[in-house]
Amino acid sequence: MKDIKAPETNNDNTVNESGYWRSFKELYKDPSFDKALKNEFSPEALQKPEVDKMSAVTRRRFLALMGASAAFAAAGCNNYQDKGFIYPYNNKPEEVILGLPNFYASTCSGCSSACGILVKTREGRPIKVDGNPDHPVNKGKICTKGQASVMNLYSPERLKEPAMNKAQTNWNDANKKITETLVSASGSGKEIAVVTHTIVSPTLKKLLDEFKVTYPTAKVYSYEVFNDSARINAWQKSYGKRSIPVLQLDKAKIIVALESDFLGNEKNMLEFTRMFVQNRDVMNANEFNRLYSVEGAVTATGMSADYRLRLRTDAIEELVMCLLNEVIGKKKISAFAMDSRVTSVFSSNDLKQFAVKHKLDEKVIDHLVNDLVKNQGAAIVYGGDKLPESTHIAINLLNDALGNTKLYSADSENTELMPLSTSAEMEALVSAMASGRVGAVIHFDTNPVYNLSPDYNYAEALKKSACKHNFGGTGKRNNGNFELCTAHSPCTGIME
Ligand code: SF4
Numbered sequence: 001m002k003d004i005k006a007p008e009t010n011n012d013n014t015v016n017e018s019g020y021w022r023s024f025k026e027l028y029k030d031p032s033f034d035k036a037l038k039n040e041f042s043p044e045a046l047q048k049p050e051v052d053k054m055s056a057v058t059r060r061r062f063l064a065l066m067g068a069s070a071a072f073a074a075a076g077c078n079n080y081q082d083k084g085f086i087y088p089y090n091n092k093p094e095e096v097i098l099g100l101p102n103f104y105a106s107t108c109s110g111c112s113s114a115c116g117i118l119v120k121t122r123e124g125r126p127i128k129v130d131g132n133p134d135h136p137v138n139k140g141k142i143c144t145k146g147q148a149s150v151m152n153l154y155s156p157e158r159l160k161e162p163a164m165n166k167a168q169t170n171w172n173d174a175n176k177k178i179t180e181t182l183v184s185a186s187g188s189g190k191e192i193a194v195v196t197h198t199i200v201s202p203t204l205k206k207l208l209d210e211f212k213v214t215y216p217t218a219k220v221y222s223y224e225v226f227n228d229s230a231r232i233n234a235w236q237k238s239y240g241k242r243s244i245p246v247l248q249l250d251k252a253k254i255i256v257a258l259e260s261d262f263l264g265n266e267k268n269m270l271e272f273t274r275m276f277v278q279n280r281d282v283m284n285a286n287e288f289n290r291l292y293s294v295e296g297a298v299t300a301t302g303m304s305a306d307y308r309l310r311l312r313t314d315a316i317e318e319l320v321m322c323l324l325n326e327v328i329g330k331k332k333i334s335a336f337a338m339d340s341r342v343t344s345v346f347s348s349n350d351l352k353q354f355a356v357k358h359k360l361d362e363k364v365i366d367h368l369v370n371d372l373v374k375n376q377g378a379a380i381v382y383g384g385d386k387l388p389e390s391t392h393i394a395i396n397l398l399n400d401a402l403g404n405t406k407l408y409s410a411d412s413e414n415t416e417l418m419p420l421s422t423s424a425e426m427e428a429l430v431s432a433m434a435s436g437r438v439g440a441v442i443h444f445d446t447n448p449v450y451n452l453s454p455d456y457n458y459a460e461a462l463k464k465s466a467c468k469h470n471f472g473g474t475g476k477r478n479n480g481n482f483e484l485c486t487a488h489s490p491c492t493g494i495m496e
Pocket of ligand 1: 113145
């Protein structure tokens with residue numbers, strides 16, 4: 001057995017105060033990196049050149065030397081095959097034609113949007129990822145994270161073999177020991193906790209269901225640091241179901257983003273961006289949409305907005321109440337205006353007073369209300385992931401009153417294969433681990449030690465579980481999981 005040495009880091013498992021590193025030399029504290037860092041502005045570099053002591057090479061001679069160097073370099077590189085051997089296939093796979101790439105359709109697992117991707121491969125090696133033009137969600141578009149996902153495959157930090165107690169082992173031994181622990185935990189009635197991110201693959205969901213049948217005490221917990229559970233819960237309370245229809249942003253003339261970065265960093269970002277830009281064509285001004293953004297911090301969406309209003313996140317709900325009062329209470333739009341149980345909720349919210357109180361441009365606010373009223377059924381008010389459930393419910397009511405539900409697609413919706421665990425469920429897991437009621441914990445391509453807020457005290461509770469198995473796609477060695485888990489197995493990525 002060979003020991004795997006974790007890189008030397010500070011006590012807090014970071015390489016410097018900020019926790020960022022720019023190269024492996026810095027990560028592993030290579031002395032040459034420190035030296036280069038110190039010599040970045042060496043005293044010699046700041047001194048004036050002493051012309052007398054400089055080389056006597058003339059300009060003509062210098063150019064001649066440069067030309068010769070370039071010619072030698074080109075000659076040295078002209079036949080790369082001389083650098084080694086390239087063996088032909090003994091038995092060439094039918095689909096491989098040497099020199100021609102193959103493309104495979106797959107699904108990106110970079111986030112819960114699950115975009116369709118095309119992976120370009122050469123002789124079986126993935127080399128580039130692009131959006132799949134035939135995929136209904138992203139239609140050929142891809143984000144930077146998806147495009148960079150190919151680098152996970154070749155990461156030198158990736159765990160290649162299983163390890164037990166930080167020592168490398170083989171798959172047979174690892175499988176045997178882990179299975180024994182799972183059987184023992186299940187037999188003694190202790191919980192087996194599987195911690196994952198959002199499950200977007202039906203195959204993975206099926207495997208987890210089968211796992212739960214084999215080990216009846218198993219429970220699956222899924223979490224995302226940033227998620228849209230508030231929007232989904234609000235949708236369920238407003239309409240009685242958890243599947244939110246896809247928004248047809250390409251048909252919206254007016255878009256009001258409330259604390260939402262739907263063009264930059266939220267769920268369905270690629271799909272929204274694709275639809276949004278369809279009506280931002282300067283050559284087709286008649287179809288130009290208008291974007292209002294009301295937000296507390298600067299986002300990509302705010303930067304693309306025609307009108308941006310700066311407002312604290314905790315005041316957004318009050319703004320929606322004022323808009324409801326303006327649209328339903330004062331302008332008597334929709335049947336809700338006849339229902340005093342509804343109107344009494346926001347009758348005291350005055351938009352003008354709100355604008356003065358929060359120093360919002362009153363002209364822009366008037367413009368926004370007029371646009372919403374004038375474009376009923378062709379406008380959308382969209383709340384961001386960070387907003388609480390109650391704000392999303394108010395936004396749903398506003399869209400309903402304005403008839404904007406016409407923009408909800410009738411034949412395509414965002415579904416949840418498995419709802420994310422609530423904070424209460426994650427707290428219950430931590431408490432069960434801390435009290436020794438959990439016999440085994442499996443981290444499935446997740447790093448809750450790092451991701452979860454320190455308030456959960458997850459790392460401390462994890463130490464009390466008998467078996468901690470880290471099952472990681474890119475299974476980095478230098479992370480919180482590796483330090484605290486007893487068993488580690490690499491799992492295949494989407495391109496393997
Ligand atoms: S938005 Fe980006 S990271 Fe998320 S699934 Fe699509 S391509 Fe992957």
